[in-house]
Amino acid sequence: MADIRRILVVGGGVGGLTAAASFARRGVEVVLIERRPAFDIPGVGLGQPANALRVYDTLGALDQILDTGFSYDRMWLFDASRRPIVEHKFLMGDERVPAFCALSRLELHEILLGVAQRSGVTVRLGLTVSEIHDDGDRVAVRFSTGEHDTFDLVAGFDGIRSTTRLHVAGTAFSPRPSGYGAWRVQAPRPEDVRGMEFLQGIGSKTGAMPLSNNIMYLFHIRPEAPGASFEGRDMVPLFKERLAQYGGYVAEIAASLTSESDIVYGPIEPLLLPWPWFRKRVVIGGDAAHTFAPHLTQGAAMAAEDGFVLAREVLNDDVAIEDRLMRYSMKRYPRCAFVYTFSGQWLLDEQSVRTASDMEAARAELTQNASARIGVSDRILDSAF
Ligand SMILES: Cc1cc2nc3c(=O)[nH]c(=O)nc-3n(C[C@H](O)[C@H](O)[C@H](O)COP(=O)(O)OP(=O)(O)OC[C@H]3O[C@@H](n4cnc5c(N)ncnc54)[C@H](O)[C@@H]3O)c2cc1C
Numbered sequence: 603m604a605d606i607r608r609i610l611v612v613g614g615g616v617g618g619l620t621a622a623a624s625f626a627r628r629g630v631e632v633v634l635i636e637r638r639p640a641f642d643i644p645g646v647g648l649g650q651p652a653n654a655l656r657v658y659d660t661l662g663a664l665d666q667i668l669d670t671g672f673s674y675d676r677m678w679l680f681d682a683s684r685r686p687i688v689e690h691k692f693l694m695g696d697e698r699v700p701a702f703c704a705l706s707r708l709e710l711h712e713i714l715l716g717v718a719q720r721s722g723v724t725v726r727l728g729l730t731v732s733e734i735h736d737d738g739d740r741v742a743v744r745f746s747t748g749e750h751d752t753f754d755l756v757a758g759f760d761g762i763r764s765t766t767r768l769h770v771a772g773t774a775f776s777p778r779p780s781g782y783g784a785w786r787v788q789a790p791r792p793e794d795v796r797g798m799e800f801l802q803g804i805g806s807k808t809g810a811m812p813l814s815n816n817i818m819y820l821f822h823i824r825p826e827a828p829g830a831s832f833e834g835r836d837m838v839p840l841f842k843e844r845l846a847q848y849g850g851y852v853a854e855i856a857a858s859l860t861s862e863s864d865i866v867y868g869p870i871e872p873l874l875l876p877w878p879w880f881r882k883r884v885v886i887g888g889d890a891a892h893t894f895a896p897h898l899t900q901g902a903a904m905a906a907e908d909g910f911v912l913a914r915e916v917l918n919d920d921v922a923i924e925d926r927l928m929r930y931s932m933k934r935y936p937r938c939a940f941v942y943t944f945s946g947q948w949l950l951d952e953q954s955v956r957t958a959s960d961m962e963a964a965r966a967e968l969t970q971n972a973s974a975r976i977g978v979s980d981r982i983l984d985s986a987f
Pocket of ligand 1: 616637648759760888900903
């Protein structure tokens, strides 16, 4: 609308790039700043469900994403020896978008960066915000370089350790250690890995997500001490030890790990900020406002939805800006709360399998209920937002 002509987006992840492109394609002047000096984003791969693919379609990026990634329409639950428990066909997607397309995080970022730049977004790297002064009509910003500028709106998509969240909500809400962590490594894709797989172990879970015809990533979720950090060559023996109970391709990948392997570890630290997700003219979205256990592969998808919905709600009419930002907050919160709760419960359920008899009970329960349970989630996430 006429009062939002120039905005600052803080953070160049999936959420920030989607927000920036969505505003710029509607004629708003957008400056996006990214703290990192280059777009060499760490991370392995991202499964992007149909709801995220529909957002990328509004940006004209769908074909490029589908050409780059690996599309799949089902997932499998196995035991640690890769004996099948459940095959689930996702109830998502339509004739235009597949249920899922997974690709490397770097490739997704490059595609979205290209869209943002072609839409006219000014991208500045190696820059952050030092101070924000918001008088309710304009937001004055001082950057880490000492430069000053003013904007009609500041949108913080600056991730789980967001400083924009501190401006909006203070220190009352921050990510909580769950006591669980995720290990990941890229590996060649065995031909029979045709969609996302979870291998339920005793005391941990492992899985795979294909990223292309040749590559997949292996992930492993287990209890880890809050604050634990693993580095360098120590990671190889620790990861091997953690994968020891798993058979099939997992055992082969474990055996092939060397000090050259790019193993990534991160704690799972859930957060759900209550609404409103704004103060005056500063608003947040993506991991800055919510982070989830990764089970529904919806973190980046919800960040992309946030960016799209923020632009739509801010630009669709000219009621007071606070009302538009409240509308954004209220539309986003229930969907994100659903993902937060569902994926958090899934994490707790799988990690509660601690003995052989727990495993047999889990096998029976999953055989009977898992597909129906995931199907409900598919339907909710596939619905309009
Ligand atoms: C193990 C694991 C697996 C996952 N798998 C999936 C999956 O398959 N599918 C999926 O959709 N999601 C997945 N996720 C979640 C997903 O990674 C995140 O939800 C998503 O990256 C959030 O995007 P974002 O843009 O909000 O934040 P980020 O990706 O964290 O981007 C924030 C950006 O802001 C920058 N930044 C930070 N502070 C500042 C500052 N002060 N100034 C300027 N720039 C700043 C950062 O450098 C970064 O580039 C997974 C997460 C984990 C942990």
